[in-house]
Amino acid sequence: MERIGFLKKEKIEEYLQSLSKKGELYVPVDVGRAVKFEKYLTGSSICLDRPPTLPPKSVIYPQSERLFKFKFKKDEGNVDLIEIEEVEDTKKRIIFGARPCDSAGFSVIDNVFIQTDTPDVYYERRRMNSFIAAKACDKPSAGCFCIAVGGGPFDDSGSDALITELEEGYLIEAKTEKGSLFLDWELIEPGDDHLEKKLKKKEESERLLSEYLGELKKIEPLDPKTESFNDENFWKRHLSKCISCGLCTYLCPTCYCFNITDEKKIFEGERIRSWDSCMFFHFTLEASGHNPRPDKFKRFRNRVGHKFMFYPEKYSQLIACCGCGRCIRFCPVSVDIREVVFELQKPRRV
Amino acid sequence: MVELKEKISEVFRDTNLVICWREGFDPIHATPHFVREESQIEDSIFNLFCVHNLCVYLPFLKEKAGILVKGCDSRTLIQFLQEGLIRREDVVIIGISCRGIIDVGKLMREVLYEAVTGVSIDGDSIKVKTVSREREFQLTSLLADKCKICRYPNPLIYDHLIGEPVESKVSWDMAYEDIREFEKKPLEDRLSFWTKEIGKCIRCYACRNACPLCICRDRCIAETRDPHFTSQSVELKEKFMFHFIHAVHLAGRCVECGECERACPVGIPVKMMKKKINLEMKELFDYETGINVDDKPPMYTFKAEEEKIKEHEL
Amino acid sequence: MRVGVFICHCGNNIAGTVDVQKVAEEMRKIPGVAYSTTYVYTCSEPGQNEIIEAIKKYKLDRVVVAACSPRMHELTFRKAVEKASLNRYFLEMANIREHISWVGDDKELNTQKAIDVVRMAVAKVMNNKPLFSSSFKLTKRVLVIGGGVAGMQAALDCADGGLDVVLVEKSPSIGGMMARLDKTFPTIDCSICILGPKMVDVAQNERIKLYAYSEIEDVKGYIGNYEVTIRKKATYVDWNKCTGCGLCMEKCPSKNAYDYFNFGIAPTRAINIPFPQAIPKKAKIDPNYCRYFLKGKCGVCAKICPTKAIDYDMKDELVKEDVGAIIVATGYSLMGVENFPEYGGGKYKDVITGIQYERILNASGPTGGHIKRPSDGKEPETVVFISCCGSRDKSVGIPYCSNFCCMYIAKQAILTKDHLPKSQSYVFYMDIRAPGKGYDEFTRRAQEEYGVRYIRGRVSKIYPRGEKLIVRGADTLLGIQVEVEADLVVLANAVISNPDAAKLAEKLRISYDTFGFYVESHPKLRPVETNTSGVFLAGACQGPKDIPASVSQGSAAASKVLALFSKDVLESDPQVSYVNPNVCVGCMKCVKTCPFGAIKEEELRDGRKVAKVIETVCAGCGICTSTCPCGAIQLQHFTDNQILAEVYAFASGK
Amino acid sequence: MKVINITKEFDSKFIEQVAKESGENPYLCYQCGNCTAGCPFTEFFDYPVSQIMRLLQQGQKETILRSKAIWLCATCETCTTRCPCQIDVAQIMDTLRVIARRENYVSEKEIKLFFDTFLESLKKHGRVFELGILLAYNLKSGKIFTDVDLGPKVLLKGKIHLLPTKIKGQEKVESIFRKLAERVSGNE
């Protein structure tokens, strides 16, 4: 079912315009000092030459979403009633220009929200109505390590289509049925002739990345028996510098933790779900005032544990990290999660 | 470098902990380095990428520590002392006279975030080698904005000093020209500017946690429901609320180290708001943060007769 | 939650311009409001019963009363809900009378405003927490500051009521201004004759501990538990040995010392007893004039003293006293004569102030009660009195009336005639203020019987001509300039606060007005109380006052203290701040900003340092709460969330 | 003495006008009489200053503007200096004079004439020509011999110029007069 098409560079604008008529189209846009997915508007300048600062996670899994609205009412007998108004989001969303790691991130979240007995309807509905075209990476960016966690610069898992930027245009390969959305246009020419160039590009890109990574090339899921994992001093040694902000989790394509709050006004209110971060003190704060993870060391250990130990344990050795490197690239104090995991895997020093 | 390591060793013997820098995951990223063992001293560095204000770790650190500070960072220590957040006898300060540091974010953007494999600095130029090519830049073009208007290149407080004193020709007015320029814009433009900038905020709180003076950290009211100043919704007004909390709580306390702005992943000019307040603090109370240990932060004191605060007419 | 809302008509006061039924209906729609009604006079007994019944019937757990200002009836309704077994802090009031019905004409808009305001009160009450006062013990001793007539009266009344009194007087003797007066108006009683016995009573009362020549150094603590530090100033005479024989004063060679008691009208000795009836009657050295202190030699007094009481090396001494209440009776000062250059004040010796003239008239004064003018000791024939010197004069910053000058001028004019029957007195006045009992009759007598010539107008200038002083003024009733050739001019100089009044007020944490007079809690209903509980006022430290008023206040303050001490324990107001130690980050900014010193640093078991409120000291201002960045310290009943609830409720009305 | 109907004959506009032009509040006066007591001119006045102030509070425009007192005030500032209510009484007198002149009430013609002559000279020469003023004044007032006894003393001592000094900026001074006059006629 694989289909291949080619789009000339000069046609991209026209192409995106047509695409935006099919649904809400999101493209990476340079907003000054950051690249961010925004709704495509005519004239928006799409930015494909560098990795987006924020992954497109929020398009499908918004930072805060209203689950439902509620209204307070009273019946005849002055008894309080609550009227609930469900939110049903069936909008079609198209993401153009994600990176392969970003798409892979959705697969991690899918496991939790969809591949379960009690799927999350809000996420599921959005995910099913979304179309993702990922752009393959030519060169590694600072902190990239997708190949170390099973991905790759041309990896297509989680994407409906894969785009390779060539000199004269874009090679678009549909990877799923939904992917044909990106090809069924008159603007698209047959693309088979360009396949070879693409493969060369792929090889080159993978080479550059593995050279860049050196010995960090492969990260395995952590063994639950990893000794250092429970060693407070280990975490102190490596994470004293962590300032415990939520940047790493909020920029992460695979982090999906959330919090649910009711924002109540006098006569009405809403239940909202918003991203939360395991790096925050309040994440595990219990109503009693007790907090099982009161300090940043315990919190960071949880983050590493979750991505490289607990999640793989539950989901057939799949690491909950797509190696996009954002948490390393943008960490204010340059905490390097690769280094931490690598150190954990090393035999313990005596 | 030899001098640096010698000084660190000397201080380490006294404190058993020195907070300094080492090289990070690539050549253009330095990372804070907690020296707790003699052997770690070898890794310590000071270069143009040692951007962090290490003072952020000091308040509530339960042990005596040595710390490295640039001129700008040193103001933080004075502010801490003013507010009684640290005790002078608990820190040993190694001050570094600084000619400016590199805006790493700017450099990464210049090289399109391509992975950097090497840098070499030669006089005023810097060669940056990425996985695919090599580029050369003028150092001045990559200098952090705060360094261009630095008035305190030399540490204002220290026990040990490294480097020759650096002269600054920046005046107060020059340092705040950006704010005055911004204020010339019409009110509506200012509102739409912040609507756009604050609209980008993802409330990751990196700005807050990177700020050495944001001492509430885990207890920040931007996250609590008691008091419930703001909800977790990403509505613009809630984001505004967070930034107001941040700015108001730093009134008369921000030392303009710029860590908030540097930490922000989406590039909100967070520091501008604090600079604006500092400008007013100077105007109203002739007060400048982090200069004099004996000063009192103006929001926590008062005068019965305020020379500069006039009653407002309607 | 089951909130009951009670909307008061206040007769027609509210219902006239607010549709109270509609307000009640709107409140009924609010979730959590279980009952909403209106009543004609909610504050009346049946109105209160209505609330009590409704609480029981509808199982209400919170109550909102929308009526007049809470400053009026909050306590009334708190007591009412308490009767129905609800915590009194589960009551909120919405002010729909003073803030709405009385200030807006448009019924529709008023009603909308009332709906918003009551909704805000409902929102707040839902966030209210039950609060409970705690009780604490008190020290049943009282400190009286100032040994003038007001302070003495207060001290004696307290002692009579069985309290131990600590009386602190700044000057070497008690007696204050009254001790300096010759006669009192309108009865022409001898002042010291009626005051003297009181002074002796103070001295002899076993319950009164007198610290003369002492000042308040520091005040710590709170109502019921004050710790006061008193500075006993060095007198250089051991008062335990001094018998007050006066030999030293007689022999002292330094004869030109300034006489504070006599307001410098004549010099005194460097070692002196201020006046014959002084209590304590002890000598004191003024080191500014003493030859021993100035030149290092002399020692005459030390040689002559029969009890060897002189101690040149004496130092100030600090003593501590624990008291439960404080009465401030520090009195007043007078504007100096040098403030009137147009009258030649300070330049012409025969231009003097009223109190100086009082000393000249006084038999125990420097002239032995013979009227002699200071310049040449001659008996004056023409005496001019000028009222309102500085008083009611905005140009010198004193807009107020000094209260008793009109009366003492009349008295002094009468006494002048008594002393010197040939003399003629003139009084320049703007208005004669004589509202007391027998007062106006007195000023009339001065004119009718004693022939004192009253001129309605002010004096503009005084200049000498030969031995005379030319007083040039206006007779505004005639509209002409007039001149009097005077031998002596007496200025009724303005009453001002003590120069150190502000300093003392800051130690006591009481308020003072622009003129340095202490401010009472309420000018009508709490005239001797201050805003700091446990501190009371008596006499002219609160504003110019004559003797009867000062004495009444002294007694009033004493009765307040006695009432306070009739309880064995005191209850603290639970509307104080509270620190949640789990949230406090220990930045201690609250400690620095608390005006009452009510917050201290405390170390928890885990070594964390956090702030802690001393409940009995906290006055409930909430500065700490708005200072605390993390919301750890919350002023109970006005917590962030309670105020925010009102803001959000405000916002939800459209 | 005339009975004044203080309700009908109360010119509140006049009070406002004086208050506005002088910048002083006449109601602050509580009639202490200090101004009258100190005024060196009281003996020459028909109404003492304090009564002028009272008349003003009573809105007695006619009586005030017809009074000689407002012209005989020499602005010595004694009243202003001593007023306990901090009223600039001299300023009020000045304002009353200005209003009287504007509304053609002149009870002291010589004084007005002297002022006019003075300003005329100033306008003409840019500076004041004292001999010219004296001569012009004497001519216009008809009191030809005013101070002739003093003339020789001054002239002999060489203290007074026989000819006016005219300055370069005279036109500029004149233009100030002209522009202000235009303002008035332009109803500013």
Next chain:
Amino acid sequence: MPQESKKELRIIGFLCNWCSYGGADTAGVSRFKQPTDLRIVRVPCSGRVDPLFVVRAFLSGADGVLVSGCHPRDCHYSDGNYYARRRLEMLKRLLPFFGIDDRRFHYTWVSASEGERWQRVVTEFTKVIHGLGPLKIEEGEEIG
């Protein structure tokens, strides 16, 4: 106090209990008519007014915010208004930086006896806010 139209704007006032709330009471007792837009929140002291309350009010839909306390020197708690003065002045100068007209926020001092002054403050402030119209802080394009 004629109001141009019945259209009210949203004005919230934080008043200290001892002086300004009393002043507003005095105005009421004296029947000094005022525009009706203002809604009053009673606080113990102007020093209790966290500048963030003002911000929160604006961000929750207030078009104008008024804070009133005791005159300097007259604070019931002796220092509260001194702190308030500094903090509120800071805020007043900060608001326009964000594009919020500083005239929308007014802080002043009204004593319990100054009913007339309170009337003037409310009337004038309401006039100012009506002159400025509603405050609009608009959401940009929302994602998701």
Next chain:
Amino acid sequence: MNNRRYAYYSGCSLESTAREYNESLKEVFRLLNIEIKEPEDWSCCGSSPAHTVDPLLACALGARNLALVEKMGLDVVIAPCPSCFTVLKRAHLKMKKDPEVRKKVNEVIDEPYNLKVSPKSALQILYEDVPPEKISEMVVYEIPELKVAPYYGCIVTRPPEVAEFDDAENPISMDRILESAGIEVCDFPFKTECCGAAFGIAKKEIVNRLSYKVIQMAKDSGANCIAVCCPLCQQNLDLRQGQINRLMGTNFQIPVLYFSQLLGLVFGISPKRLGIDKLVVDASWITRSMRKAEKKVGNKEKEPEAEEE
């Protein structure tokens, strides 16, 4: 503050009837190293006639001259004549206080005035900017017979809000200046009583009666000479002393000198240059009784001793 430069606005009187004030003051300034510069092309300030016609006119006439000084780049202007001083100072204060007035006035004058000048009287300069020791140092003559009544006149220190100098009721600056120059000053109660001011021409009688009071008081105070700082006072007391004698039946022969003339005399400037001969009431006895001053060696150390009983 030595050797600083001031603008000097002499005013019309000092050019004519009060030229001895002008000349003597300039001599004294020269000796004390006070540099002065006259604004070119200054015009009359309008004196009292201007403000009785139109307050704006008075303000404008003053402001024009202040603007001239401003253009010279100087920030203080000395106006020796109190009448000029008052007009200039009032113009300055009014324009400072009221932007509306500032606008209106600047519209009618040729160059705008930007409030950068403070007008001061000659008395103020000599009292505030010259240390008394410096005056004492300059003294070369003493006049033992002389006893002076210091007469300030009504407006040099009043009202205090305008003058912003010395005491309004009992000024002492002239007393102190003369005392530093070794001249005996008597206690004079009428320092600020009005002499009748500008009514000399229009209301001669008033002026004569008021001036009489002043001279009589000087006499009563034991003075044999009156020191003044105002051309109008000088004129009223000196020139009209004959008229007064005739009117009041007195026989005053009290010389009325500008305080600067007295200073000049003891500083050793020739009486001629000081214009002593221009006085109407003969003052030659003063010059005759002058004698070389004994230089008091080390008089600075000699503090007046505390009064012993």
